[in-house]
Amino acid sequence: MTPVLFDLLLRSVWETLLMTFAAGLISLIAGLPLGLALVATDRGGIAENLSVNRLAGAIVNGFRSVPFIILLVALIPVTRLIVGTALGTAAAIVPLAIAATPYYARIAEVSLREVDRGLIEAVRAMGGNRWTIIREVLVPEALPGIVAGFTVTLVTLIGASAMAGAIGAGGLGDLAIRYGYQRFETSVMVAVVVVLIAIVCGIQWLGDRLVERIDHRA
Amino acid sequence: MNSHPTVAATAVPQDAEDKPDVVRLTDVRRHFGKTAALDGVSLSVRKGEILGLIGRSGAGKSTLIRCLNGLERPDSGRVLIEGRDIAGVSEKQLQPLRRKIGMIFQHFNLLSAKTVEENVALPLKIEGLPKAARFKRAAELLDLVGLSEKAKAYPSALSGGQKQRVGIARALAARPALLLSDEATSALDPETTHAILALLKDINKKLDLTILLITHEMEVVRNIADRVVVIDGGRIVEEGAVWSVFANPQSVTTRSLLSTIRPQLPDHIAKKLRQSPDGEAILSVDLAGPHASSPLLADLSAELPNAFRLIHGGIDHIQEQPVARFFIGVPDPSRLTPVLQFLKGRSARVEVLGYDARPV
Numbered sequence: 391m392t393p394v395l396f397d398l399l400l401r402s403v404w405e406t407l408l409m410t411f412a413a414g415l416i417s418l419i420a421g422l423p424l425g426l427a428l429v430a431t432d433r434g435g436i437a438e439n440l441s442v443n444r445l446a447g448a449i450v451n452g453f454r455s456v457p458f459i460i461l462l463v464a465l466i467p468v469t470r471l472i473v474g475t476a477l478g479t480a481a482a483i484v485p486l487a488i489a490a491t492p493y494y495a496r497i498a499e500v501s502l503r504e505v506d507r508g509l510i511e512a513v514r515a516m517g518g519n520r521w522t523i524i525r526e527v528l529v530p531e532a533l534p535g536i537v538a539g540f541t542v543t544l545v546t547l548i549g550a551s552a553m554a555g556a557i558g559a560g561g562l563g564d565l566a567i568r569y570g571y572q573r574f575e576t577s578v579m580v581a582v583v584v585v586l587i588a589i590v591c592g593i594q595w596l597g598d599r600l601v602e603r604i605d606h607r608a
Numbered sequence: 609m610n611s612h613p614t615v616a617a618t619a620v621p622q623d624a625e626d627k628p629d630v631v632r633l634t635d636v637r638r639h640f641g642k643t644a645a646l647d648g649v650s651l652s653v654r655k656g657e658i659l660g661l662i663g664r665s666g667a668g669k670s671t672l673i674r675c676l677n678g679l680e681r682p683d684s685g686r687v688l689i690e691g692r693d694i695a696g697v698s699e700k701q702l703q704p705l706r707r708k709i710g711m712i713f714q715h716f717n718l719l720s721a722k723t724v725e726e727n728v729a730l731p732l733k734i735e736g737l738p739k740a741a742r743f744k745r746a747a748e749l750l751d752l753v754g755l756s757e758k759a760k761a762y763p764s765a766l767s768g769g770q771k772q773r774v775g776i777a778r779a780l781a782a783r784p785a786l787l788l789s790d791e792a793t794s795a796l797d798p799e800t801t802h803a804i805l806a807l808l809k810d811i812n813k814k815l816d817l818t819i820l821l822i823t824h825e826m827e828v829v830r831n832i833a834d835r836v837v838v839i840d841g842g843r844i845v846e847e848g849a850v851w852s853v854f855a856n857p858q859s860v861t862t863r864s865l866l867s868t869i870r871p872q873l874p875d876h877i878a879k880k881l882r883q884s885p886d887g888e889a890i891l892s893v894d895l896a897g898p899h900a901s902s903p904l905l906a907d908l909s910a911e912l913p914n915a916f917r918l919i920h921g922g923i924d925h926i927q928e929q930p931v932a933r934f935f936i937g938v939p940d941p942s943r944l945t946p947v948l949q950f951l952k953g954r955s956a957r958v959e960v961l962g963y964d965a966r967p968v
Binding site: 506508509510512514515516517518519522526527530531533580604606607 | 647677679700702703704705706707709710711713717719721722730733734735762763764778782789900901
């Protein structure tokens with residue numbers, strides 16, 4: 391591999407990580423409250439409101455049922471509105487974040503639902519309000535699942551970011567297609583695959599260690 | 609000419625109980641769909657007492673206990689906690705009131721992500737106490753329940769009995785006026801159950817804390833309660849001092865709940881009993897309180913030598929009162945009447961259960 395290609399590889403790694411972590415952070419900040427809302431407004435939840443629950447559920451399902459490559463193109467006007475352009479790494483973060491948020495919300499929802507109802511009852515019995523229940527019970531008790539789910543979301547985002555190459559986002563996927571596939575540079579293809587495996591393993595390992603540290607369940 | 613007694617003189621005697629009731633329920637009803645979980649329950653819990661509320665699963669116990677802290681709202685009726693009606697109060701107004709009612713649970717319900725001391729301090733955090741003060745109080749409480757060395761541990765590292773001790777410490781953190789216990793020992797082994805009940809009794813004495821415990825185990829009531837309320841089908845079927853209910857249960861439900869811990873006529877004898885007066889008469893003899901302290905059977909034997917044989921039974925002591933229950937056989941029909949007369953003369957409750965035509 392020539393030094394030029396090596397520089398390209400480094401740049402692509404940076405672009406992939408930037409897209410993944412920026413979109414991941416946004417999906418965490420937006421998806422966790424959305425997941426909480428889905429659990430809280432459901433039947434028997436701490437803020438039962440079935441019409442809000444159905445609406446939120448429908449929006450989440452709507453976004454999740456559109457394949458990412460289509461969402462990427464369909465969201466171009468939104469991306470332009472937010473970033474000013476529909477091209478490049480920064481622009482790709484918008485559709486990635488919008489796709490990852492409902493995805494992460496569902497994963498967080500599953501963990502939050504698994505929190506023992508007896509714990510909620512116990513905190514209600516000591517005079518806690520909804521906010522106390524969220525802060526002291528739901529989030530801390532579901533935290534191992536919330537963190538593990540975030541790891542899964544990041545790994546999924548790495549995959550999705552490869553597709554963002556379609557709108558000139560750069561990143562490892564783009565590099566592999568343009569050099570490895572279209573220019574028959576097998577060494578680039580191999581290097582991209584190796585780097586992707588390393589990144590995914592690294593993220594998964596970090597996520598697992600973090601879960602181990604915060605999980606005090608039996 | 610004739611004096612009209614004043615209402616005050618004839619009505620409620622103002623004897624022992626001048627302390628106000630901690631809990632007073634009046635005609636509380638709660639339906640789930642068509643089934644009545646609570647079908648007109650009225651009861652009161654006096655300050656400083658341990659009241660045992662017993663019933664089978666589905667009798668309405670859990671619904672009842674949850675009405676006391678507003679986790680469950682009755683359809684109708686009044687729920688007075690220290691004189692204040694909480695039945696119609698909003699969720700927001702209930703929150704500060706709940707802090708004065710501690711609750712412990714069958715499955716402990718400790719937060720797994722918090723250490724033992726953080727769990728105990730949580731009610732105080734909710735109350736808004738500063739951190740130093742709430743951890744100081746948590747340390748006192750952990751000392752009270754004998755778990756000081758586990759303050760920094762997580763609940764998953766504790767045994768069932770230790771978890772319930774933490775549950776008790778947490779329930780006491782906000783200095784409640786009332787402690788509700790929801791089957792708190794049902795998930796524990798007999799030895800641990802004993803230790804937890806002893807701790808509750810100790811706390812009741814030390815802090816003069818009123819305790820309402822619900823259970824399906826008569827053993828629990830027998831061990832620590834002062835009074836017992838038996839509930840079945842959402843209604844109260846019997847209530848009274850524990851020793852007197854154990855000595856003389858009136859309702860079918862109570863008898864059946866008591867069957868595991870009161871002496872019962874052995875099955876192989878019960879099966880042979882006939883109602884026609886032929887052969888050995890089998891009697892049950894119940895007596896309690898001061899009468900049970902006298903040497904009744906010895907006296908009977910001296911008065912009517914060889915008239916009876918002892919089949920089964922014994923004397924239990926509940927709330928420091930002897931409660932005796934015996935089964936005796938009177939082989940000679942001609943001596944049955946004098947035996948019955950003697951026993952009745954000693955204030956025993958005697959019942960001829962039947963006759964065994966072919967005694968062994």
